[in-house]
Amino acid sequence: MDQDFYDAVDLFAGPGGWDVAARSLGLRTRGIEKDHAACQTRRAAGLPTYEGDVRDFDPIEFLGVPGFIASPPCQTFSVAGKGAGRKALDLVLIGIKSLEARQAVDTSAFIDERTALILEPLRWMLAVLDVGQPFEWAAFEQVPTALPVWEAVAGVLRREGYSVVTGNLDAVEFGAPQTRSRAILIARRSGVAALPEPTHRPFRKGGAQHAGEPELLPWVSMAEALGWPPGLVGFPRLADPGAQVITIGGTDYRARDLRHADQPSFTVTEKARSWQRWPSTDGDAEPVRVTVEEAAALQSFPAGHPWTGSRSKVFQQVGNAIPPVLARAILTAATSS
Structure with missing residues (x-):
């Protein structure tokens, strides 16, 4: 060859x-x-x-x-x-x-x-x-x-x-x-x-972005990488009784399924095709579906990488x-x- x-x-x-x-x-x-x-x-x-x-x-x-x-x-x-x-x-x-x-x-x-x-x-x-x-x-x-x-x-x-x-x-x-x-x-x-x-x-849950090892750069948040406003990102599931909750528009969701945009995302998998984000958490908040390009940016791919195939194939x-x-x-x- x-x-x-x-x-x-x-x-x-x-x-x-x-x-x-x-x-x-x-x-x-x-x-x-x-x-x-x-x-x-x-x-x-x-x-x-x-x-x-x-x-x-x-x-x-x-x-x-x-x-x-x-x-x-x-x-x-x-x-x-x-x-x-x-x-x-x-x-x-x-x-x-x-x-x-x-x-x-x-x-x-x-x-x-x-x-x-x-x-x-x-x-x-x-x-x-x-x-x-x-x-x-x-x-x-x-x-x-x-x-x-x-x-x-x-x-x-x-x-x-x-x-x-x-x-x-x-x-x-x-x-x-x-x-x-x-x-x-x-x-x-x-x-x-x-x-x-x-x-x-x-990244440590609850830890400050600029705290820790002074010789290292701060970790990068979703908001920094994508210009997102403050809000929540993830795949929302209704909270089980006794679970830690995050309330969006009056509805309780499982806290473990969501992260704030000023944090790094969860591990990106093909299931990111179901991720949503809320620019705010008040009663008027409307979820926005995470796009392929945004998921790719969370993976650190350069903008414009030419993804080809069906939506499910591309997220995969x-x-x-x-x-x-x-x-x-x-x-x-x-x-x-």
């Missing part, structure tokens, strides 16, 4: 969170993505793309590419999902041992086939390493519940000569106007792998992506000399 002109291959590339960040750093990437709508978005954004299932590509065809990025699907590991990945954690760890021993993985044991996709990054790295042309650096991302998988993968990569670090990072600590924790792995053939240092203060793309500001910090740590 025509890999000689780019710096990294991006598995499960989605609409381009990693790639937008890489481009801002002068890194050329080529993504592999199965979802057709996400591929259309990528192409409209000028991001080189192979459309297809990563399992159908031969890693050997990518020899000589120095960098490797992967964000395998997280639905089965997500706290919000049914948890097939968490229940199958033992099977995943067995699969990692099989790959290290250069043995085939029996994916038929997984109830949800998507769970096995988290093994693909290690399979790719070992495949190119075994022919003597390893990736020089790698960066992986998943939901926090997948951190034990990255830790097990890190053990394999260390035994293969990589310096590796793992941990959870929150996008709000890198300038995104949302709280979004993700499990990260960075591996390097040369130098010492290290997670990026936060640039912004962590936005929710599944890594925030570019977080990706930029991770890529800088992975590639800095």
Whole structure:
């Protein structure tokens, strides 16, 4: 394949969170993505793309590419999902041992086939390493519940000569106007792998924006990022008896489902298509539905990113992506000399 002109291959590339960040750093990437709508978005954004299932590509065809990025699907590991990945954690760890021993993985044991996709990054790295042309650096991302998988993968990569670090990072600590924790792995053939240092203060419920670590910038609120007036944002549900409530126009809603616009948002997922905001909370307040462009801004995508597909497909793309500001910090740590 025509890999000689780019710096990294991006598995499960989605609409381009990693790639937008890489481009801002002068890194050329080529993504592999199965979802057709996400591929259309990528192409409209000028991001080189192979459309297809990563399992159908031969890693050997990518020899000589120095960098490797992967964000395998997280639905089965997500706290919000049914948890097939968490229940199958033992099977995943067995699969990692099989790959290290250069043995085939029996994916038929997984109830949800998507769970096995988290093994693909290690399979790719070992495949190119075994022919003597390893990736020089790698960066992986998943939901926090997948951190034990990255830790097990890190053990394999260390035994293969990589310096590796793992941990959870929150996008709000890198300038995104949302709280979004993700499990990260960075591996390097040369130098010492290290997670990026936060640039912004962590968001603490009830904590003041300008209080805390003086060497860090204040966290960014939804209002700052989007120019919203004071008000509330979220998916309103009527309050249960005894629950903490927020009253809007005389109606009590569950407080845990709403945040003030002068705070970072909840983690943006595809369910953000149902988010509403109230510019005020008095009796005349009328909710306004959060738009795709606003959700993308909460993810830190640049204005004008050319989202393509149906409304539900676009919100799915936005929710599944890594925030570019977080990706930029991770890529800088992975590639800095």
